[in-house]
Amino acid sequence: MNRNILFVLLKNEIAEQFRSRKLIVVLVVFFIFGLLSPITAMFMPDIISSVSESQNIKIEVPPPTWTDAVMQYIKNMTQIISFVLIITYMGVVAREKENGILVFLLVKPVKRSAIIISKYISVFFVAIIAILVSFIVSSFYTYLFFEGFIIQDFLLQNLFILFSVCSTLFVVVLFSSIFKSQIVAGILSFVAYLLISLTSQIESVSEYLPSGLIAQCNNIMQGEELSFIPIIGSIVFMSLCVVISIISFRKWEA
Amino acid sequence: MIKCVNLTKIYGKSDVPALNNLNIEVPKNSIFGFLGPNGAGKTTTVKILTGLIRQTSGEFYISGIQNTINNVGLKSKIGYLGQENKMYGGMTAQNLLMFVGEIFGLSKKEREYRAFEMLDMSGLRKSANKKISQFSGGMVQRLGIAQALMGNPEVLFLDEPTSALDPIGRKEVLEFIHSLREKCTVFMSTHILNDVERICDSVAILNKGELVAYEKTDVLKNKYSDKIIEITFARNEQNFKIEDLFQGIKSVEVLNSDKNCVVLLPIEMKNAKTDLLNFITSSGIDIERFEVKSASLEDVFVKLIGGAKDE
Numbered sequence: 214m215n216r217n218i219l220f221v222l223l224k225n226e227i228a229e230q231f232r233s234r235k236l237i238v239v240l241v242v243f244f245i246f247g248l249l250s251p252i253t254a255m256f257m258p259d260i261i262s263s264v265s266e267s268q269n270i271k272i273e274v275p276p277p278t279w280t281d282a283v284m285q286y287i288k289n290m291t292q293i294i295s296f297v298l299i300i301t302y303m304g305v306v307a308r309e310k311e312n313g314i315l316v317f318l319l320v321k322p323v324k325r326s327a328i329i330i331s332k333y334i335s336v337f338f339v340a341i342i343a344i345l346v347s348f349i350v351s352s353f354y355t356y357l358f359f360e361g362f363i364i365q366d367f368l369l370q371n372l373f374i375l376f377s378v379c380s381t382l383f384v385v386v387l388f389s390s391i392f393k394s395q396i397v398a399g400i401l402s403f404v405a406y407l408l409i410s411l412t413s414q415i416e417s418v419s420e421y422l423p424s425g426l427i428a429q430c431n432n433i434m435q436g437e438e439l440s441f442i443p444i445i446g447s448i449v450f451m452s453l454c455v456v457i458s459i460i461s462f463r464k465w466e467a
Numbered sequence: 468m469i470k471c472v473n474l475t476k477i478y479g480k481s482d483v484p485a486l487n488n489l490n491i492e493v494p495k496n497s498i499f500g501f502l503g504p505n506g507a508g509k510t511t512t513v514k515i516l517t518g519l520i521r522q523t524s525g526e527f528y529i530s531g532i533q534n535t536i537n538n539v540g541l542k543s544k545i546g547y548l549g550q551e552n553k554m555y556g557g558m559t560a561q562n563l564l565m566f567v568g569e570i571f572g573l574s575k576k577e578r579e580y581r582a583f584e585m586l587d588m589s590g591l592r593k594s595a596n597k598k599i600s601q602f603s604g605g606m607v608q609r610l611g612i613a614q615a616l617m618g619n620p621e622v623l624f625l626d627e628p629t630s631a632l633d634p635i636g637r638k639e640v641l642e643f644i645h646s647l648r649e650k651c652t653v654f655m656s657t658h659i660l661n662d663v664e665r666i667c668d669s670v671a672i673l674n675k676g677e678l679v680a681y682e683k684t685d686v687l688k689n690k691y692s693d694k695i696i697e698i699t700f701a702r703n704e705q706n707f708k709i710e711d712l713f714q715g716i717k718s719v720e721v722l723n724s725d726k727n728c729v730v731l732l733p734i735e736m737k738n739a740k741t742d743l744l745n746f747i748t749s750s751g752i753d754i755e756r757f758e759v760k761s762a763s764l765e766d767v768f769v770k771l772i773g774g775a776k777d778e
Contacts, residue, residue, distance in 0.1 A: 221569045225555075232557035313553035320517045320547035321570045321618070322539050463537060466520040 218323055222331035227338065235301055239343050242297050247347030250286035251354035257281075279359035280434060283367060286351050287430050290344075290374045295381045295406055302382060303399030305332055306390040306462070316467045326459045329390055333455050336382040344375045366433050373426045373433075376447040380423035381406055383454040390458040421446040468652045469493040469516065469622060474525035476511050476676075485511045487676040488525070493669070496649050500667030500684070501656040502764075504772060508676040509656035510550055513626045516654070517547045530621050543571060546615030546623040546651075550630070552607055556600035560591050560610050563599060564617055571618035581617060589613040589643060605636025609643055616651070623647065625655040629662055641666055664764040672771055679771045688767055695722065695762045696731045696739065701753035712752075718742045723769045727755075730766055 230236040258274040265272040306329070309315040318328055348371045355362050384405045388398040413424035425443035432439055474489040486508040493499045503509050514520045516527055518536045527534055534541050554563055564585055568578030586592045589609040594602065602610065608628055615623055628644065629637040637659075645666045647653055657663060663670050664684065671681040680687055696719065700709070709724045718739040719731040733739035740759070747754060 217572075218570065221566070225566055229555060229557070232555070313549065313551045314555065316519060316547075316549050317554055318570075319519055320542060320545065320549075320624075321567065322543040322572075323570060324539050325537060466536075467514065 219327050219331060219334075222318075222323065222327055223334050223338075226331050226335040230335065230339065236339060236342075239298070239301060239339055240346055242294065243343040243347040244350055246289040246294060247286070247350035248354060250289055250351050251282040251358050254282035254285050255358045277359070279355050279362040282351070282355045282359060282362075283370065283434060286347075286355075287370065287374065287427060290347065291377050291427055294378065296403075298378065298381055299385055299399055299402045299406065302336060302385045303389055303402060304395035305336065305386055306458075307392055307395040307398045308389075310393045310465070310467075311395065319467055325463050325465075329386075329458045329462050330455065332386055332390070333383065333451075333458070336386055337379055340375060340378045340382055344371055344378060369439075370430045370433050373429050373444070376444050377423055377426040380409070380426075380447050380450060383451040384409075387454040387458050391461045419443075423447045423450055468495040468497075468530060469499075469654060470528040471512075471516075472526045472528075474512070474515060474527055475523050476508070476515060476520070477523045484523070484676050486515070486522075489673075489678055491671055491678065491681055493652060493654060495652055497668040498644065498648055498653040498655065498666050500663035500670040501654065501673065502658065502660065502663055502670055502768060503656075503673035504658055506675075507658075507673040509658075509673055510626055511676075512673070513547075513624050513654070513656050517545060517624050518542060543618060544621045546612075546618065546620035548608070548611040548615045548623075548625045548628055550626045552611040554599055554607070554611065554614065556598065558599055559596050560586065560599060560602075560613075561595040563610070564614055567614050567617040581619075585613040585617055588616075588646070590639070603636065604632050605639045608632060608636065608640045612640070612643060616647075620651055622652045622654060625653065627657055628655060629657065629659060637662070660763070660765040660768050670764070672768060674772050680767075684764065688762055688764060694733065694736060694759055695766055696733060696743065697728065697756070697758045697760060698731070698743070698747075698754055699728045699756040701755050713743075713746075716742050716746060722766055730769075732762075732766075732770065 227236070254277045258277055261272055261274050304311075306315070315328070319325070348368070352362075352364055352367060355367070356364070381402075385398070385402040388401045388405070389395065392398045392401070409422060409424050411424075412422050413419045413427065416428075419425040419428065420440065420442055423443065423446065425440075426447060429439060429443055470492045471489045474486060475484055476486040477484045489508075489512060501509050501512065511520070515522045516529070516534070518534060518538060518541070521536050529541060530544055532541055555566075558566070561582055564582035565578050568581055573581060583592070583595075586595050589612065591606060591610055591613065594606065599607065599610065612623070612625070612628070615625075625644065629640050632640060641662055644653060644655065655663075655667065667684050669681075669683045670687055672679040709729045713719060713721055713729065713731060716739075718734050719742070720734065721729060722732045723730040731739070731743070736759070744757070747757075
């Protein structure tokens with residue numbers, strides 16, 4: 214068997230994301246949210262005061278700082294973006310099961326595990342590029358609009374966000390490889406996302422889960438002690454997703 | 468080349484097997500037709516043989532090697548074109564073949580050479596840089612066969628390769644399959660009898676998961692019926708039910724009938740001809756044609772499947 218098969222599949226997977234415009238959509242969304250975060254933080258006081266004036270109410274809004282922009286960025290990256298990713302990638306395996314494309318690969322000398330691993334690596338690759346785009350855009354405008362912005366801290370926060378985004382994506386790929394319907398995969402990914410988010414309320418548990426990653430972003434901003442355990446927890450969580458996917462996919466009959 | 472031993476498949480908790488104790492052996496470099504009505508178990512068989520699904524029991528061998536669902540090594544020996552021929556629509560034909568070549572571990576030079584060879588063979592050289600989504604049905608099927616041949620397989624599995632095509636597309640694809648004789652073993656499942664009759668060396672007929680017949684195409688036709696009688700009626704003679712018309716004649720059996728035509732299987736030819744001509748003359752039925760001819764595969768198929776249905 215071809216030893217470079219994983220590389221061949223990965224290349225095709227990324228090219229397919231270009232051809233289907235999925236990659237473009239994700240990059241544009243990350244670009245927009247990267248841009249919106251500092252802009253929203255910058256102009257929100259003006260928007261609030263103009264609205265309150267029209268209602269004859271006086272609301273005192275403190276002048277915005279870079280922390281507002283970063284907080285807005287973290288919120289966007291871990292909430293709205295997750296929904297976009299679920300919708301975009303819920304069919305990453307399930308749709309190919311539905312439309313028969315996977316059969317094309319399954320009758321070739323390709324290990325089933327290689328197909329699944331190539332899917333995971335491709336979404337990981339997309340997450341890195343997308344976070345890089347939003348990081349660059351957001352850093353540029355935050356630096357431009359506000360004083361005292363610490364780019365090193367923001368870079369570290371983005372490392373935690375990367376693992377958060379990857380955890381969401383890995384859950385989507387997991388359900389997409391277990392189920393044949395992309396709608397079912399999408400709904401279950403959303404439910405799983407909500408359940409994982411809910412664990413952030415239990416500190417002793419979230420410390421070991423992807424939900425603990427956001428708390429660390431806040432710790433960085435507030436200069437508190439930083440723990441990398443949620444990253445290790447996320448890696449274990451993502452590895453589990455990959456293993457379950459492979460086991461399930463090896464049993465799947467086309 | 469292909470050997471199935473008591474191959475059986477039962478889906479889920481069903482009591483009825485989709486495939487029941489299939490035993491066949493397909494010789495090397497021949498074109499094998501796997502016939503049967505819809506739901507006979509043809510696709511199930513092809514899916515088992517290509518490792519897409521697991522058999523419930525039994526064994527099968529390709530090139531003498533026992534196959535299983537995750538046997539990657541053996542998949543380098545087979546090519547497959549499914550009933551729903553899905554490929555990456557955004558790719559060009561050349562890119563798709565290059566991708567398949569890469570999967571089979573061919574070097575860049577080998578891939579390019581083989582891709583152009585396949586494009587020439589399938590008559591798609593001029594459309595090499597066209598997106599697959601812009602191809603006609605016939606072109607997609609020919610490309611499907613070309614990609615299945617890219618790895619130089621010993622066995623090519625084709626599941627209903629012509630069923631979704633118009634007559635021109637069908638002719639193109641059949642000619643292409645016919646050109647593969649002596650290059651590899653072709654296992655073609657279909658319910659279109661003419662296709663099998665035109666290109667297949669041997670044929671198996673499957674019905675409700677059971678093997679009804681398995682012979683060389685000519686032997687099968689001769690074995691089950693030497694001659695048949697086909698009568699075509701004048702168009703204005705349609706105020707009777709053709710099937711009922713010949714029920715009283717003991718020397719023939721109604722094999723098949725449609726609006727204007729009936730195919731009869733004589734029990735004894737001499738008596739049958741006399742009885743039929745006497746009956747037509749005495750009843751005054753207007754006919755356009757009365758022909759004694761060799762049975763087609765369709766006639767054999769109808770006889771075998773019809774017989775199985777009656778049981």
